[in-house]
Amino acid sequence: MKIEVLKENLKNGLNxxxxxxxxNLSLPILDNVLIYTEDNFLGMSSTNLETAIKxxxxxxxxxxxxxxxxxxxxxxxxxxxxxxxxxxxxxNNNKLYIECKSYKNEIQGFNSEDFPLIPDFKDAEFIExxxxxxxxxxEQVVDIASLSQSRPEISGIxxxxxxxxxxxxxxxxxxxxxxxxLMDKSVERNISFILPQKPAKEVLNxxxxxxxxxxxxxxxxxxxxxxxxxxxxxxxxxxxxxxxEGEYPNYEEIIPTKFKTQIILKRDEFxxxxxxxxxxxxxxxxxxxxxxxxxVEVFAQDSEIxxxxxxxxxxxxxxEIEISFNYKFLIDGLLKIKSSEVLFQISRExxxxxxxxxxxxxxxxxxxxxxxx
Amino acid sequence: MKIEVLKENLKNGLNxxxxxxxxNLSLPILDNVLIYTEDNFLGMSSTNLETAIKxxxxxxxxxxxxxxxxxxxxxxxxxxxxxxxxxxxxxNNNKLYIECKSYKNEIQGFNSEDFPLIPDFKDAEFIExxxxxxxxxxEQVVDIASLSQSRPEISGIxxxxxxxxxxxxxxxxxxxxxxxxLMDKSVERNISFILPQKPAKEVLNxxxxxxxxxxxxxxxxxxxxxxxxxxxxxxxxxxxxxxxEGEYPNYEEIIPTKFKTQIILKRDEFxxxxxxxxxxxxxxxxxxxxxxxxxVEVFAQDSEIxxxxxxxxxxxxxxEIEISFNYKFLIDGLLKIKSSEVLFQISRExxxxxxxxxxxxxxxxxxxxxxxx
Numbered sequence: 001m002k003i004e005v006l007k008e009n010l011k012n013g014l015n016x017x018x019x020x021x022x023x024n025l026s027l028p029i030l031d032n033v034l035i036y037t038e039d040n041f042l043g044m045s046s047t048n049l050e051t052a053i054k055x056x057x058x059x060x061x062x063x064x065x066x067x068x069x070x071x072x073x074x075x076x077x078x079x080x081x082x083x084x085x086x087x088x089x090x091x092n093n094n095k096l097y098i099e100c101k102s103y104k105n106e107i108q109g110f111n112s113e114d115f116p117l118i119p120d121f122k123d124a125e126f127i128e129x130x131x132x133x134x135x136x137x138x139e140q141v142v143d144i145a146s147l148s149q150s151r152p153e154i155s156g157i158x159x160x161x162x163x164x165x166x167x168x169x170x171x172x173x174x175x176x177x178x179x180x181x182l183m184d185k186s187v188e189r190n191i192s193f194i195l196p197q198k199p200a201k202e203v204l205n206x207x208x209x210x211x212x213x214x215x216x217x218x219x220x221x222x223x224x225x226x227x228x229x230x231x232x233x234x235x236x237x238x239x240x241x242x243x244x245e246g247e248y249p250n251y252e253e254i255i256p257t258k259f260k261t262q263i264i265l266k267r268d269e270f271x272x273x274x275x276x277x278x279x280x281x282x283x284x285x286x287x288x289x290x291x292x293x294x295x296v297e298v299f300a301q302d303s304e305i306x307x308x309x310x311x312x313x314x315x316x317x318x319x320e321i322e323i324s325f326n327y328k329f330l331i332d333g334l335l336k337i338k339s340s341e342v343l344f345q346i347s348r349e350x351x352x353x354x355x356x357x358x359x360x361x362x363x364x365x366x367x368x369x370x371x372x373x
Numbered sequence: 374m375k376i377e378v379l380k381e382n383l384k385n386g387l388n389x390x391x392x393x394x395x396x397n398l399s400l401p402i403l404d405n406v407l408i409y410t411e412d413n414f415l416g417m418s419s420t421n422l423e424t425a426i427k428x429x430x431x432x433x434x435x436x437x438x439x440x441x442x443x444x445x446x447x448x449x450x451x452x453x454x455x456x457x458x459x460x461x462x463x464x465n466n467n468k469l470y471i472e473c474k475s476y477k478n479e480i481q482g483f484n485s486e487d488f489p490l491i492p493d494f495k496d497a498e499f500i501e502x503x504x505x506x507x508x509x510x511x512e513q514v515v516d517i518a519s520l521s522q523s524r525p526e527i528s529g530i531x532x533x534x535x536x537x538x539x540x541x542x543x544x545x546x547x548x549x550x551x552x553x554x555l556m557d558k559s560v561e562r563n564i565s566f567i568l569p570q571k572p573a574k575e576v577l578n579x580x581x582x583x584x585x586x587x588x589x590x591x592x593x594x595x596x597x598x599x600x601x602x603x604x605x606x607x608x609x610x611x612x613x614x615x616x617x618e619g620e621y622p623n624y625e626e627i628i629p630t631k632f633k634t635q636i637i638l639k640r641d642e643f644x645x646x647x648x649x650x651x652x653x654x655x656x657x658x659x660x661x662x663x664x665x666x667x668x669v670e671v672f673a674q675d676s677e678i679x680x681x682x683x684x685x686x687x688x689x690x691x692x693e694i695e696i697s698f699n700y701k702f703l704i705d706g707l708l709k710i711k712s713s714e715v716l717f718q719i720s721r722e723x724x725x726x727x728x729x730x731x732x733x734x735x736x737x738x739x740x741x742x743x744x745x746x
Contacts, residue, residue, distance in 0.1 A: 080649040107679040306480040
């Protein structure tokens with residue numbers, strides 16, 4: 001292998017593939033990146049056996065080939081080089097020679113035959129979606145998945161394609177977030193899967209803010225997110241993950257549809273008041289919300305710390321009500337709402353409540369109150 | 374106590390006094406800040422018994438008094454409030470009532486009589502120095518002090534006032550940094566002290582970039598740095614620390630004065646080449662510098678990682694020489710040098726070397742090479 005590539009392009013690619021590389025004591029080959037030639041591209045791949053990433057960048061290929069070298073080491077090393085053209089050349093004994101201006105370096109690598117094969121999705125069906133819409137939706141949902149592995153199906157993110165809509169859902173049984181995205185084309189048949197949270201976060205990390213199209217390839221146990229820039233035939237990134245087996249709970253049942261009280265509030269002010277009150281909420285993380293006729297009161301108290309009270313003007317419909325929440329769940333929901341006003345729907349003192357952005361019907365955040373002792 | 378103060382002023386003061394507050398299980402009163410009235414100022418004090426900080430801000434005093442409340446809690450709480458006027462009022466049972474717009478809060482505090490007394494420097498002699506010069510000098514020296522407590526005198530920063538010069542010195546026995554600052558007035562008698570590294574870093578953190586005068590008050594076992602803004606009669610901050618007992622080593626003896634080789638190099642390029650080579654330096658952290666006629670070569674090698682070689686053009690005077698260093702010590706020194714060119718003076722293969730900024734005679738960094746096996 002002998003190639004020339006710009007430092008920036010190599011660095012950007014390595015920064016991405018190294019994300020899923022850890023310190024793997026039982027299978028040290030996984031600490032490495034596979035660097036290879038493909039047409040007029042330099043390809044970089046990494047895998048931790050649960051997730052794999054492939055990325056391509058334009059390069060001048062003088063001689064085809066592939067090498068396997070430590071991913072994090074190569075990434076820090078390339079970052080330290082001047083912003084110029086870099087020559088990469090395969091040498092004897094799995095060594096990679098790297099030259100850049102006055103720098104001449106040799107990195108000890110491994111046999112490329114030992115690098116694990118990354119699954120092939122050639123004949124899989126796929127669905128196309130605008131990448132920015134996908135990432136914006138994922139961002140509003142991904143953090144909410146359960147951290148516990150006792151119910152593996154809710155530890156992942158649920159993707160459900162029905163006709164021309166994709167619903168992305170996550171819950172940890174205390175709260176639930178659902179984002180509905182409309183697509184340009186309808187799917188041929190309804191399809192759904194549960195993606196583990198970690199690769200879902202990688203998709204977001206890697207693809208966020210990129211303009212283009214993401215194709216989602218689906219196999220029975222695996223999924224691939226393939227991003228291509230507009231008007232570019234070769235994909236730029238592929239993120240491949242195993243799926244979580246099992247049925248996602250029928251979450252739509254728990255979303256309340258009748259409400260005792262509905263309030264419209266300024267989102268930022270409500271968020272700030274909850275943050276201030278949270279400091280006084282003590283070990284139970286409990287804050288009390290009182291919806292009055294034209295204002296909402298936020299209150300928290302702890303005998304060792306003191307107490308906090310504040311109020312915010314509101315448009316209230318329905319009954320006056322007093323209801324307690326874990327402040328973290330309210331803050332998480334409000335942070336995912338981007339509109340200036342938020343609609344807060346309360347079904348009853350002990351039932352699920354809903355937070356929604358005013359003016360956006362695609363998102364909802366369901367949160368359970370704290371039951372009064 | 375009843376006072377009104379702007380949120381920004383209160384927040385800025387608390388951000389500073391909370392720096393030295395930890396979680397003190399044996400003496401929990403030290404987790405608090407003392408808030409008190411003094412003329413038309415609000416004063417804030419904290420102490421960890423080794424270091425104390427006092428800070429003042431303008432306030433509208435309606436009723437004199439003092440309160441003691443948890444420092445870190447009050448600081449996060451005040452940060453969360455709107456950017457407006459804040460009312461602070463002492464209530465029964467050591468409670469502090471705080472009101473800001475729609476926020477009404479009560480914080481449980483402690484008996485202010487239990488707060489430790491902070492030493493008084495009324496009759497101590499003092500030396501005046503331009504605050505920016507003091508901080509710039511301290512910044513070039515403070516990190517170099519020894520982290521080991523086996524020789525307490527070199528774990529601190531040495532301040533030595535002789536005539537119209539202040540020398541600030543630190544060493545860990547592998548390298549040494551000295552900064553000489555010229556003052557407007559000569560001291561009446563030569564005086565020196567050893568300040569522990571932590572409060573020296575606090576002085577830097579708190580006073581860096583502030584325009585004004587710092588008075589250094591010296592008592593046999595304690596020192597106070599008192600900063601005042603220009604044309605302002607009341608001091609803004611006081612930082613008080615105990616001193617380290619013992620004699621500082623006669624460090625001037627080890628600074629070489631005769632050199633086999635002297636090199637002038639571009640500082641940034643040299644620093645980058647050392648950083649790149651450092652990745653290949655392995656467990657010994659060793660890199661080899663070869664000074665040739667018109668260039669300097671930087672080399673590192675490790676059998677498991679690979680090898681790195683680069684070169685930089687130089688003005689060399691004296692003999693060609695090959696000499697090895699711990700890369701960390703070179704990087705630390707180069708980072709403290711702000712000029713675009715650096716003078717590198719090598720006495721002999723195994724003797725102390727010097728790094729100096731070209732065009733600034735006030736600073737020098739002495740570094741020991743690695744002895745060849």
